Amino acid sequence: MSYVFGTWSFEEDSLRFKIADLLKKLTAVLLIVWLFKGPLKLEAYNEYIVWGIIALIFAFELMSVGKWFGVTVTGLIFALSKAFFWTALFLFFGKWLGLPETFQGDEAILTASTAFAYAVVLGIAGLLVGKTGFGKMKSKRWFKVEKKAYEFGGVDLGDVKVDGTGKAYPVLVGKKRVGWVIDGEVEVEAETPIGKVRKILHSPVVVWTSQKLAETKVEADPSFVERVQALLNPDKLYKNKESAKVVDLGIIKVYEGDGFQYVKLPFIEVIETPHGERVKVGPIRVHEGSVVSPLEDMVTIRELGNGFQLTKAGDRLAIQTDEYTIEVAGNKVTYRSGNEVLKLSKDYVSLKSGEISITVGKNRAKLRIDDTIISASDGKVRIRVGGKSYTIENKGACNLVIRKAKDIIEEQSVELIEGLGINRAALNRRVKELIDELMEHLG
Structure with missing residues (x-):
């Protein structure tokens, strides 16, 4: 070998x-x-x-x-x-x-x-x-795809499921199995706080995991193995290595998220969060700050012919496509498409795109659309529009801004997630309606 x-x-x-x-x-x-x-x-x-x-x-x-x-x-x-x-x-x-x-x-x-x-x-x-x-490294061949095929009928990874049928080929680094390549049409489904994300993936699909995905042997396709072997090249898988936030090569795993970093190599594992760090070198573990629970096995599902990649690391989920990215951390969700960013959590939602910024927190909200700014907190509303500034001290007006800002984000987020982007005409209309209602409080 x-x-x-x-x-x-x-x-x-x-x-x-x-x-x-x-x-x-x-x-x-x-x-x-x-x-x-x-x-x-x-x-x-x-x-x-x-x-x-x-x-x-x-x-x-x-x-x-x-x-x-x-x-x-x-x-x-x-x-x-x-x-x-x-x-x-x-x-x-x-x-x-x-x-x-x-x-x-x-x-x-x-x-x-x-x-x-x-x-x-x-x-x-x-x-x-x-x-x-x-x-x-300029490696031409990190991995070896075994010329052995097993019957694949789907796998349940908790919040992530892969349905479909086909053949699964083990991927080795040295003598260690680090993943599987699936030959067949499969559908990946992930549960997120903004709903289920479904995507049909076309062969070949690599699943980086130490789990056993198939057991029953079937006839292998040597030509498929040769084709996949050429595709499993780190330089091809991650062309923009320097800017990659999530990298999974079976035995090398890197996950960078909001206030979170995870790196795993053959004998080193590092987890860093705002609340603490955990470093593992061989059998030695060092903690600083709050103890960070060990992650489950980080699993990545990647469509080799296109740009889709889904990674599950503990309670975190990252989905990357050519059109958008989604990152889930517990009950927090960040959706990015171009320069449009949508963030949702239990007590906070925000939508940003260029000169547009709408945020809603606990008992507060702020809208910035071009040169128009509306902010509301502590029973007070401040407005800047057309070069003029207004202040309204009214709890009802404050609650009105918070409620309308939430409605606007909900409306715009639906179109954003469906790939249509922010509807500027609808957004401007809703902001004008809000300003008209607020002006009534000025008498």
């Missing part, structure tokens, strides 16, 4: 990886020797053995670079990060088993805490390099 990434080509069982496995076994033997250094009368060589173990850890990690994605800057950084992480574990538990003074105390050359700090910092550096053009 071979893989080609840019100018690098290797066999999975090449000499380099065999040497890496041999070094791992040698490290294990040396660890056992160090553990029984007393009975073996090797205490005089304690420091040399410890340095040998650390050197072997770095050697086998660096020799293993490229097992998954080919030799890249990102891969080298993560290899160093992993080496420091294993070193930190060894030094942390080794202090109770007779570590020499060189690795303990204020004068220590290298301690467990220092090694762990290097691991975390290098992990963060790897994330940053990886987000900048994916570490400058």
Whole structure:
């Protein structure tokens, strides 16, 4: 089994990886020797053995670079990060088993805490390099589509369902299954606070998930596998990588939303919110602020021939098409189409497009249409229209503005979601009606 990434080509069982496995076994033997250094009368060589173990850890990690994605800057950084992480574990538990003074105390050359700090910092550096053009990888073939087909009859992912029939082909990175490609016409349906979103997707459709979607084997189509293999290219899937808010490549997952960031790599996971952060490096978890619950498996459904992509990450949902994007976070929804943005939540709704801005919050509202501004809060209404300003202190007038602003957003949002955009004529008419009613309060 071979893989080609840019100018690098290797066999999975090449000499380099065999040497890496041999070094791992040698490290294990040396660890056992160090553990029984007393009975073996090797205490005089304690420091040399410890340095040998650390050197072997770095050697086998660096020799293993490229097992998954080919030799890249990102891969080298993560290899160093992993080496420091294993070193930190060894030094942390080794202090109770007779570590020499060189690795303990204020004068220590290298301690467990220092090694762990290097691991975390290098992990963060790897994330940053990886987000900048994916570490400058020019891989031609990250994935392998298996030439095995299974009968697909739909899948239920909670708030997201995929109905239809066809054949499902597993997608592998190395030996790890990271998703499936479906050959057949399917319909995806997602529950959102603004209603159900349905979309018929045309073959081929990739589902990035660790879940098992099919079991019964059927006859495979080799030509389909070859065609999909060419489509599963990171550079083709995400042409505008720098501006992508949601990236899913099976084993690399990035989700950036409103006040929320999620990044997952083979041995690092980061969740950042305004209320707290959670960083996981291997088995180590670090929390800051409010504890963030672990996400469910982030799942992405993508139509390879068109621009549709749906991603579910915990209680968050992102839908991207060539015409619009929808992001759902709990009971909050953001709909974007061109420069038109609609936001809805339990106590807040807003609609914006160029010089148009309408917002309604709890007991307040504001409308800005070109040079006309109407704001209402605390029983007071302020109006600026035609270069003149007015103030109305009347609770009824304030409630009128809030109610009318909500009605306008509801009317306009229906047309916006249906793809018709904001109806300027209807909007101007409703605003004029509101101003006429407000002027009656001025007497």
